[in-house]
Amino acid sequence: MSIRIPYDTVFSTVKQAFLQMGLSEEQAQQCAGIHTESSLEGIESHGLNRVPRFAEYVQKGWVDLNARPELVGAKGAVENYDGHLGIGVLNATFCMDRAIALAKEHGIGCVALKNTTHWMRGGSYAWQAAQAGFIGISWTNTESCMPMWGSKEPGVGNNPFCIAIPRKNGPIVLDMAMSQYAYGKLGVYRLAGKQLPFPGGFDKDGNLTSDPGAIEASGRILPTGYWKGSGMAIALDLAAAAMANGRTGADLDREARGSCTGCCQIFLAYDPYLFGDEESIQARWDDRVAAADATAPDREGGHVTCPGERTAATRARNMAEGIVVDEQIWQQILDLAAGKTDVKDISSACVLDNMTEEKKQ
């Protein structure tokens, strides 16, 4: 069951939970902001659901609360940081900021981060670039959680990839994992007794299926676009590990610490007004988005949108009515804020009311 909690209550409670976990005032402020924003924008799976999970990471020693990103190499428009297993969202925010600073100087900026931890919602850093007025591209590698195309066992990460367009009339932000569905999503559908809207993997006999439980049992989640998502996932992994001089997904698998601990992330920023003036670029974007959105919907009452376009409405509604959170997750956050430490991640067992995210984009 989901409930709605006012933004200010969510933010202050989450911040208190982070303080109780041992984060500094500044760290707790930033982390609470990012987790709260993700849920505010409708991405509960990577927002409030991840607060108890993060507590677990800290308990397991996967995250070093005292670590800060360290510059370990630089050339021209590129910088390389060692994240020292610090807080993933803070490392990532820092690196996108650096990429933007480099782009101001060189037209394009690239920051390659190694040895970091889970960045939670990849889209956070794309939105960060967009809000600063820059085109952003970012991706991460992860441990293997998805079979390569043609395999029946996990062999590659789902390696999320993001693109941000700083359109003033609403940024366009793509945040796309290389699996058709997240494992968390399968659990949500299974617990709700529903089939996936489209096949999301193979059952143990190798048949394509929309049954979430059968996919959880086989571990054979489907790459997005079959062979395409599989190919893009391995290419992103190879690129990230070389660009950052860090771990590949295979290295992460061997270390087996879980949840992206020690992974690489890439942050690219590009000044969109290098060659065209701001007014004409913005007009071109508005025109392009309007043309896409004006195409005939495939069903009565349907409405075509570009990724990120509905976010403003989601934010506004959640700001007015309260942020949607699973009541069990909320109780865990309250427990954490009260100083309890025996909280376990239960996010994949939470039934969210909103199961239509595949229609949002």
Next chain:
Amino acid sequence: MSIRIPYDTVFSTVKQAFLQMGLSEEQAQQCAGIHTESSLEGIESHGLNRVPRFAEYVQKGWVDLNARPELVGAKGAVENYDGHLGIGVLNATFCMDRAIALAKEHGIGCVALKNTTHWMRGGSYAWQAAQAGFIGISWTNTESCMPMWGSKEPGVGNNPFCIAIPRKNGPIVLDMAMSQYAYGKLGVYRLAGKQLPFPGGFDKDGNLTSDPGAIEASGRILPTGYWKGSGMAIALDLAAAAMANGRTGADLDREARGSCTGCCQIFLAYDPYLFGDEESIQARWDDRVAAADATAPDREGGHVTCPGERTAATRARNMAEGIVVDEQIWQQILDLAAGKTDVKDISSACVLDNMTEEKKQ
């Protein structure tokens, strides 16, 4: 019916065809190389099949044989060129070369090309980067040929996206359009009387289908990964048009010249040995690829590979036994080489023997 023709015969005949179309000796040499290489590597659809199609473009005035890319802006690690509707493959080759030169100086290099023409096989420029020892990323926008997710009429291009990893034991090269299947592929399956291996679009009643003819009739080709490919396609379009200060897909639709005439393309190159030494980066890549390839195949006799890995074997076989070409296409190329000018594109009506490209990656 496909036949096999020796490499040297293909190259010299295609070069002669380009000379007859009015290309200079140097242009014909380069273009013949790229079209022949694409077929040599098994990508007939964008190799020899495109020679008659290119002849049609020239006849229609979509390509200016005398145009050369012109530098119209530069800042730091970025350059902006106007392609002046010159030969797409030559503009693209030039720009990836420039991106590599910029990467040598700045760690990363980005060339944003506007007002160019069809680059044929996107992977050509990724292979070019890989062969020069650089990580490459490139993409193009195109006119609308695919419905946005939730729409029943074309609203976005299939905007191919490429990533190249310069692994010495075989480059890993992703070349991925944002539609699950190309229209050309649908025609091939239909003419062979076969169903697609997976649903490739919707029929006119909005049902997901594997029937190629039903998708051709409805025009409702499926984005790769449903909403994901749709979102990535529009984001790539918006990014390319701003980065290059050129046309969006909506601009291309209004001008309605067809086949990417006037489009934007982005070329990124990155020096993979900026922060790690060559030996350790190559070893990490070999290890990562080996781990992926060693995962259990999903069927008896299957073998998992990363994108591009099978290319060396395809090249070797085609070099030894001759390049595969549809006999009607080959006759057209012979006609062009003999100076005939009334050749029309028939590539989508050609039944290629090899219909398993979705298994290649």
